[in-house]
Structure formats: C-alpha cells, structure tokens
Amino acid sequence: MKIAIASGKGGTGKTTLSTNLAALIAESEEVVLADLDVEEPNSGLFFKAETVHEEINVKAIPYWDESKCTLCGICARVCNFHAIIRLGPSIVVFPELCHSCYACSELCPEAALPIIQKRTGILSEFQTGNLHFIESRLDIGEEQAVPAIAKTKKFAAQKYSGVRITLFDSPPGTSCPVMETVRDADFVLLVTEPTPFGLHDLSLAVDTVRVFEKTIGVVINRYGTGNDDVAEYCRREQIPVLARIPDSRRIAELYSAGKLIYKEIPEIRNILEGILDAITEITEGGG
C-alpha cells in the first residue's frame, strides 16, 4: 500500500508525520519511505542511516549539431516551452526549460538535434534496520521536479515490490509535483493546521486529490491553536479526521533537534498507531 503524506500549506508537519510513521512501522516490519520533495528533501535529517545505493538522475535534451543544421527553424516553432530558439545563425537550447518531449528532435528534417542525457540530480538510498529510505535531490538551478519524482517512485516500486507499506513524503502545495506524488497512491493523508491558512490550503489540496479520486484522511496538527473551522470543513466534506496532534513546544523542540517525537512522547506513539489502524480500516473497506 502506498500512502502519500501531503498538504496544501507548507510547514504543517508532512515530514514529521512521514518520518515518525516510517520509524514506527519499521519497529515491526520492513517499510519504504520516499522523500519526493525533490526540491528540498529533508526527511533524511531524522535518520542515521547507511548509504546503500546512489545513482545520477538525468533528463533527455536535444543537442544542436551545427554541421547538419540548415536553420529552418522548425524546432523553435514546435517547442511549446520556448526551450529551443533560433537566434540568427544559432539554435540555442535551454536545458532547464526542456520537457523532454522529443518534438524538436523527431521533427528536425536534417536530424541535427540528437537527444543527449543531462544530469539533473541524484537519487540516494539509505537503510537503517527495517527502514528503506529513498530520496532524490535536484541539482541547484534545475526546474523540473516531476521527472525526478516519477523516477524515485519507480525505483522504490521495482526494488521493494514485496514490502507492504511505502510512504511518500510529498512536496507542499497543489502543483504538478504534488499531483505526480499522489497520483498512484492508495491513500492520501493530508496534514493541516486549524488556522484560516491551513483550512484554505487544505481545501485546495482536497480539490486536487479528488481529481484522482483518491481516498483521503486528514490529520490536524498543532491542535489547540486556531479555531474549529477545519474540523467543520471535514465534517461537511465527509473527510475523516484520523488524528489531532496537540500543539506542543516539546514536539517543536524535538523536531528542531532532528529527533523522532514518538520515541520521546508516548502519546504521539498512540496517535500514530491510531492513524495506521484507521488507514488500514478505511482501505480494507471497513470505513
């Protein structure tokens, strides 16, 4: 089962929940945690794990072969992303803008735009006990998270097809990287906080995830602050609230020290176990 941990608003507790759930599950069985926030992965800060695998992530881009080019300009006209333009006697490729659609290369009558592979970042895998942690990290200046996210998910699925639970720590927001993260999840856990910002961005996230007809559950973090509007919204939309994590300075201190909070606060262990039980119940049809 793939569980995506997402949110509309950033900073609501996706990584806290992902890392603590993963570590808790790993106490009794193998588990995979994939940090898909490839623009700023940070789940790895919470584990002292051994690197077991590394590979370069690449993307396909065209390479201008000046010797074959007749400067006809078809490549620039067919590119939807203005990633290849004709400037006088030169064809200029902008690798960061390229979406690897191959149109320019395929439609070039002179075969003057062969496809080459360009490095965009690195995929790393770590292990500690039963926990298999995988992350991809974009190189500075790279703009496209989606291909790196897709590759990381594929890597996890192929290597750990036998592992019962895979967790995806999602990027924040509702844009393409989030959609790529949640699209093949079996369950989407949306973490929010009981504030007007939290509610606003939660409702955007719900609308986004519902496009894919996903089963959703909400976790309200920093419970005790703000107001009851998030709970009211969830009632109205018939979305189960799986847990309320209390607002606590102690939790913030543990997080900022890079520690797993459930190991220090027994109440949190109970809450996390409750979340896992609720997800099992819902996905197995009991909910």
Added chain:
Amino acid sequence: MKIAFTARGTTWESTIDPRFGRAEYLVLFDEDSGELTSIDNSAVKNEAHGAGTATAQKIFDLNPDVLITGNGPGDHAATALKHSKIKIFVNAHDITLKQAYEQYQKGLLNEF
C-alpha cells in the same frame, strides 16, 4: 539607431513595463526615421513556461541597437540576448517611454 522598449502601451506616453518576458508590448523607435512601431506581446500571458526566451526571440528578431526595460531579463533571456549585440539598459521604473528615452540619452539608466 533603433531603440526597443518593454511597454504597457504603444505610445510615447505609455509607461515602461518593468517585466521583460511578460511585457505587454515591445515598442521600437527608429531614431533615423522618427518612426515608433510596436508588437503586441500580450499573448505571452498564456505561456506557463518560457516567456523569457519567447520574448528574447522577438527582441532578437526586431534587431534593435538598444533595449530599455525595468527589472531586466531573467537568466534564460539574458543568455539568449548575449547572442546579439543589443545593449540592455534597466531600472526604467514608473516612467513613460519618453521619460525613459530622455534618461537613456542623459546616461541615467544602468547598463545590464
């Protein structure tokens, strides 16, 4: 000399559009003929990606000697414009094309 402006309109009284890639109009002044012409660039608002390089392509094809704009081109557009000999002047903020042209003549605008 030909001078190009990123603009919010098509006349001397229009204000400079401080954005490069998403400028609404590209206005060209030919100092020799005294003629002021323009290109409507507003369709670029429909582009999710690559507005900078798309506009750079248009500026390149207009082939001015000088470009006067506000914030300046972003990285991709700047890379594109390096393929030309166009001199780029920036910091023309909240002023009309006419005022920007005067400031350029007095050497008050920063070269990018």
